[in-house]
Amino acid sequence: MLITLIRREILDNLMTFRFAAAVFITLLLVIATTVVLIKDYERRLADYNTAVKTHHQQSLEKKTYSDGIFNVDRPPNPLSLFNVGLDKQLGNQVEVYHGFVPTLWDAQMHGSDNPIMNIFSSIDIVFIFEVVLSLLALIFAYDALAGERERGTLRLVLTHAVSRGYILLAKYVSAMMCLLVPLLISMLLAVMLLTTSTSFSLNADDFLRIAGIIFTSIVYLSVFYLIGMLISAMTRRTATALMLSMFVWGFLVLVYPNVILAALTPHDTPETRTASTFSQIEQLWEEFDREHKQYLKNDAVPGESPGFNMGWVGSSTRRFTKNAATLKYSYQNTFRIEKLNERSEPKVPHVQSYYQFLVPLTLNTANQTWLLRKPALEEIFVKPALVDRILLKLSPVGMYDAATQAWAGTDLFGIEDFFSAAQRYRQTVIDYFYDKKAFASRQWFAADKGAVDWSTLPQFFFQKSDVGINAKRALPDVSLLLTINVVLFVVIFLIFVKSEV
Amino acid sequence: MIWHIAKRELYDNLNSLRFALATMLLLGLMLTNAITHLREHPERVQKYRDAVAKHQSLLTSHAENSLYELAQQGPGRLYKQPSPLRFCAEGGETFLSDHAEGGYHRWSTDTLKSFWILVYPSVTPNVDNVHPEVTKVDWSFIIGYVLSLIALLFTFDSISSERERGTLRLTLANSIPRHTVLIGKFLGALISINIPFILAVLVNLLVISTSSNVHLGTEAWERLGIIFIIAILYMCLFLVLGLLVSARVQRSAVSLVILLLVWVTFVVFMPGTLASIAGGSASSGPTRGFYEYSWQVHNELSAQYRSRRRNASENSTQKVQSAGEYVIKDAEQQERLHEERLKQRIDQVNRARIITRLSPVTIAQHLLESFAATGFERHLQFLENVQSYARQFRVFIADSDKADPESLHILGVRAGMSEKPVSPEAVPKFEDALNLSKDFNIAATELMLLMLFVVVLMSGAYLAFVRAEV
Numbered sequence: 001m002l003i004t005l006i007r008r009e010i011l012d013n014l015m016t017f018r019f020a021a022a023v024f025i026t027l028l029l030v031i032a033t034t035v036v037l038i039k040d041y042e043r044r045l046a047d048y049n050t051a052v053k054t055h056h057q058q059s060l061e062k063k064t065y066s067d068g069i070f071n072v073d074r075p076p077n078p079l080s081l082f083n084v085g086l087d088k089q090l091g092n093q094v095e096v097y098h099g100f101v102p103t104l105w106d107a108q109m110h111g112s113d114n115p116i117m118n119i120f121s122s123i124d125i126v127f128i129f130e131v132v133l134s135l136l137a138l139i140f141a142y143d144a145l146a147g148e149r150e151r152g153t154l155r156l157v158l159t160h161a162v163s164r165g166y167i168l169l170a171k172y173v174s175a176m177m178c179l180l181v182p183l184l185i186s187m188l189l190a191v192m193l194l195t196t197s198t199s200f201s202l203n204a205d206d207f208l209r210i211a212g213i214i215f216t217s218i219v220y221l222s223v224f225y226l227i228g229m230l231i232s233a234m235t236r237r238t239a240t241a242l243m244l245s246m247f248v249w250g251f252l253v254l255v256y257p258n259v260i261l262a263a264l265t266p267h268d269t270p271e272t273r274t275a276s277t278f279s280q281i282e283q284l285w286e287e288f289d290r291e292h293k294q295y296l297k298n299d300a301v302p303g304e305s306p307g308f309n310m311g312w313v314g315s316s317t318r319r320f321t322k323n324a325a326t327l328k329y330s331y332q333n334t335f336r337i338e339k340l341n342e343r344s345e346p347k348v349p350h351v352q353s354y355y356q357f358l359v360p361l362t363l364n365t366a367n368q369t370w371l372l373r374k375p376a377l378e379e380i381f382v383k384p385a386l387v388d389r390i391l392l393k394l395s396p397v398g399m400y401d402a403a404t405q406a407w408a409g410t411d412l413f414g415i416e417d418f419f420s421a422a423q424r425y426r427q428t429v430i431d432y433f434y435d436k437k438a439f440a441s442r443q444w445f446a447a448d449k450g451a452v453d454w455s456t457l458p459q460f461f462f463q464k465s466d467v468g469i470n471a472k473r474a475l476p477d478v479s480l481l482l483t484i485n486v487v488l489f490v491v492i493f494l495i496f497v498k499s500e501v
Numbered sequence: 502m503i504w505h506i507a508k509r510e511l512y513d514n515l516n517s518l519r520f521a522l523a524t525m526l527l528l529g530l531m532l533t534n535a536i537t538h539l540r541e542h543p544e545r546v547q548k549y550r551d552a553v554a555k556h557q558s559l560l561t562s563h564a565e566n567s568l569y570e571l572a573q574q575g576p577g578r579l580y581k582q583p584s585p586l587r588f589c590a591e592g593g594e595t596f597l598s599d600h601a602e603g604g605y606h607r608w609s610t611d612t613l614k615s616f617w618i619l620v621y622p623s624v625t626p627n628v629d630n631v632h633p634e635v636t637k638v639d640w641s642f643i644i645g646y647v648l649s650l651i652a653l654l655f656t657f658d659s660i661s662s663e664r665e666r667g668t669l670r671l672t673l674a675n676s677i678p679r680h681t682v683l684i685g686k687f688l689g690a691l692i693s694i695n696i697p698f699i700l701a702v703l704v705n706l707l708v709i710s711t712s713s714n715v716h717l718g719t720e721a722w723e724r725l726g727i728i729f730i731i732a733i734l735y736m737c738l739f740l741v742l743g744l745l746v747s748a749r750v751q752r753s754a755v756s757l758v759i760l761l762l763v764w765v766t767f768v769v770f771m772p773g774t775l776a777s778i779a780g781g782s783a784s785s786g787p788t789r790g791f792y793e794y795s796w797q798v799h800n801e802l803s804a805q806y807r808s809r810r811r812n813a814s815e816n817s818t819q820k821v822q823s824a825g826e827y828v829i830k831d832a833e834q835q836e837r838l839h840e841e842r843l844k845q846r847i848d849q850v851n852r853a854r855i856i857t858r859l860s861p862v863t864i865a866q867h868l869l870e871s872f873a874a875t876g877f878e879r880h881l882q883f884l885e886n887v888q889s890y891a892r893q894f895r896v897f898i899a900d901s902d903k904a905d906p907e908s909l910h911i912l913g914v915r916a917g918m919s920e921k922p923v924s925p926e927a928v929p930k931f932e933d934a935l936n937l938s939k940d941f942n943i944a945a946t947e948l949m950l951l952m953l954f955v956v957v958l959m960s961g962a963y964l965a966f967v968r969a970e971v
Contacts, residue, residue, distance in 0.1 A: 017755050017758065018754075018755075018758045021758050021759070021762055025762045025765070025766065028766075029766070029770055032774060033770075033774060036774055036777045036778055037777070039777075040777055086631065089630065089634065090629065090631070091629065104629065104631070105629045107629070114846045114849055114850070115596070115846075116596070116597065116846050116847070116849075116850045116877070116880075117776075117849065117850060117853065118593070118596040119592070119593030119596045119597065119850070119876070119877060120593075120772070120773065120776030120777075120853060120857070121636075121772060121773045121776070122773060122776075122777065123770065123773035123774060123777070128770070131765060131769050132765055135761060135765065139757075139758055139761070143754070238754075239658075239753075240518055242754070242757065243517075243518050243519045243522070243654065244518065244522075246650075246654055246757075246761075247519070247522040247523075247526065247654075250526065250647065250650055251526065254646055254647060254650070255526065255529075255530065255647065257635055258635045258636045258637070258638050258642065259529070259530065259533050259638050261632075261633075261635050262533055262534075262537045262635075262637065262638045263533045263536065263537070326629065381629075381631055382631065384632070385631045385632045385633070388632050388633055389633055392633055392635075401633075412631055
């Protein structure tokens with residue numbers, strides 16, 4: 001019986017104009033967007049490759065250990081095609097050196113991006129589904145029950161010994177099958193276009209992630225179909241159901257996500273928190289500066305000059321960099337002697353012991369700064385952003401967006417993964433220095449007796465998080481969407497069972 | 502007769518569910534908009550005033566030191582005045598920098614210091630924003646997206662449903678010309694949408710203008726009037742589109758499906774897709790490459806200068822002369838480089854903006870931005886103001902140098918310039934002026950384009966309805 005019902009419904013749906021229009025418009029939009037986005041991705045990838053190449057070249061040219069400041073680059077995420085998230089917006093290059101723990105807030109933009117181009121909104125495939133599929137689902141659903149009731153066919157069906165639950169189920173299954181056609185075909189075509197483009201190298205994990213995105217899309221689609229059905233079950237006339245569905249759609253998709261943040265969250269940063277943490281960090285570095293000066297005063301060479309009055313040719317920088325807004329405070333001390341005056345040669349052991357004192361002190365202070373900075377950054381920047389995201393999740397659109405971002409790895413956590421990798425790389429560099437006993441070596445500051453050979457230093461490599469982790473991050477939102485599905489279905493069932501025909 | 506039909510339509514609409522829902526939606530949105538503006542605008546103005554005052558005091562201290570110092574340090578940061586009408590169109594202001602750097606120093610040696618140049622910030626101020634990206638609820642969003650959708654929902658069944666019910670045949674049986682019916686229906690829909698819209702706009706403006714924190718001047722009200730007219734025009738576009746499709750299609754449901762899909766394609770997707778297509782076509786060259794090139798140019802010039810100094814046996818005045826020439830030429834070169842890069846970027850954006858005009862919502866948004874004095878066109882005007890101020894400032898420096906008899910009148914070096922302090926009041930002040938007639942000129946093309954769209958669709962609807970079978 002169920003099969004007969006489903007077959008009838010499917011045939012009914014397939015022959016309609018709306019089905020043809022749905023397939024056509026989804027395919028058109030998805031293909032056009034995919035082609036544009038693939039071009040965009042290729043451009044970003046080319047930028048990334050040039051940046052990596054130049055940075056590698058630059059790192060080979062560093063002649064002394066103290067010069068060892070490396071730029072690491074964040075590759076563009078190929079899955080940003082599906083949901084761009086924060087992938088394009090946040091910085092994609094950060095400096096790694098021993099005296100500073102890099103974070104997202106110290107990153108910069110490499111590449112040829114024209115900053116003014118940001119005034120245009122960017123789109124992605126998930127956005128198309130977010131807007132078009134939900135609309136289509138409502139268009140398919142609004143007359144599912146109200147229409148049959150109006151035409152009187154519902155009464156006819158119920159004269160047979162068919163339970164009402166079966167009718168609902170048949171309608172739901174058949175409409176979902178029809179809606180899946182445009183979704184699956186367009187996704188398939190998008191993935192096909194991706195695989196034919198040479199610049200994309202998708203591995204098995206990426207396909208699993210895409211599967212996750214498709215699954216989430218189906219669940220999202222089903223939520224909107226059920227919303228439409230609920231409206232249809234509650235109203236007597238199709239015209240009312242249609243109007244109500246359109247306004248509900250407009251509210252959930254168009255209005256709510258934009259209004260809620262403007263209305264509820266006051267975007268003032270906790271300034272006292274920033275100021276107090278920054279003054280603590282400043283104290284750390286003042287202490288550092290004191291110890292540094294103390295050492296210079298007490299060592300065997302007269303004077304407080306960190307250059308030790310040597311005669312040399314080369315370059316050096318000594319500077320503190322600070323930014324109170326992002327709590328950045330760092331110390332750079334690079335020294336590169338290309339040629340040393342003969343007379344200054346006896347001073348070299350002093351300089352060696354100076355750096356043997358200074359570098360561990362810098363390291364230590366940088367690590368202590370990080371201990372203060374990490375929780376403060378979490379509180380000042382990450383927490384309000386997470387609150388915003390939770391507010392957005394009160395609409396299914398927000399949940400869908402968050403879940404697909406998590407699958408694609410373009411959410412905040414996905415981006416932070418890169419910066420943890422950069423932090424780990426800093427540790428690698430430090431370990432490498434300890435390994436080579438670099439701080440006490442002459443090559444820390446002088447390249448006159450041969451430049452540093454960096455060939456044994458491990459290269460920076462960023463591995464995207466495991467697909468399991470993506471799934472874990474997406475799970476809360478996906479399960480929430482599933483719960484909404486079940487709740488809606490139960491409510492529709494209750495209303496439909498009790499309603500008069 | 503037209504009025505009769507319009508009145509009937511109006512009564513029909515006033516009792517409908519969509520009228521109630523549209524009123525609630527528009528009121529809610531406009532109120533949110535007003536409240537957000539009241540919260541954010543005073544902060545913005547305060548920030549602007551503080552920044553201007555800070556840089557004014559820097560300028561004063563340079564002027565009180567000496568003319569040379571003032572000339573070398575430049576006028577400092579020049580800030581863009583925030584528009585009081587930002588609630589009408591946000592215009593991507595968060596992605597545009599709010600200042601230009603009128604004093605950017607690259608190098609100094611023991612004897613020479615680089616002269617100030619005009620520089621434009623090269624990154625977006627938004628680079629470490631981890632908040633989820635949402636559209637600002639401004640008038641351009643409410644009008645561009647929500648109002649257009651509502652307009653379609655009001656007209657999608659205006660002809661097709663009468664045909665379905667058979668009342669259209671009845672109406673036309675009386676000797677009423679078809680265009681009268683069409684215009685009557687159009688007017689009825691226009692008036693019935695305008696009731697909630699005007700109500701919402703009035704509530705919005707009431708909230709904003711009664712607050713003591715935000716002050717709207719006469720010019721602002723003029724601009725608001727123009728913005729309102731544009732909104733009506735844009736609304737007409739969608740009403741007519743609804744009528745057109747409704748006249749051609751037999752069933753209302755089909756008409757709605759077509760209209761929604763057209764709306765989604767043109768309003769939601771076209772702007773983003775077209776911009777990506779246009780933006781991907783050209784890139785302005787990597788930032789680092791630019792700085793490397795700029796240093797290379799500078800190094801060439803400084804090598805020239807050094808070799809000249811080594812070879813020539815010049816007296817002290819000539820030495821000062823050549824040093825001054827070197828410093829000034831370097832500044833000119835660098836400023837030109839920055840200007841060229843800016844021009845390249847602006848050209849790219851302009852190309853993208855022209856292409857996105859295929860979508861009516863972008864036209865409306867551009868228009869609203871122009872008249873709300875926000876967004877890209879406004880930024881261009883600001884840059885123009887900055888450049889003309891820079892010229893004015895340079896003329897002032899040259900003139901006051903000439904007025905000092907002790908000076909050698911060689912710009913660029915301390916030895917060649919007046920060392921006397923300058924009265925800070927005499928230094929020209931940067932004023933970022935808004936100009937309504939200029940905005941109007943810029944917007945004229947787009948206004949015409951919008952009207953053209955309306956007229957074309959209107960005649961399309963007329964033709965469709967005249968030839969349609971009842």
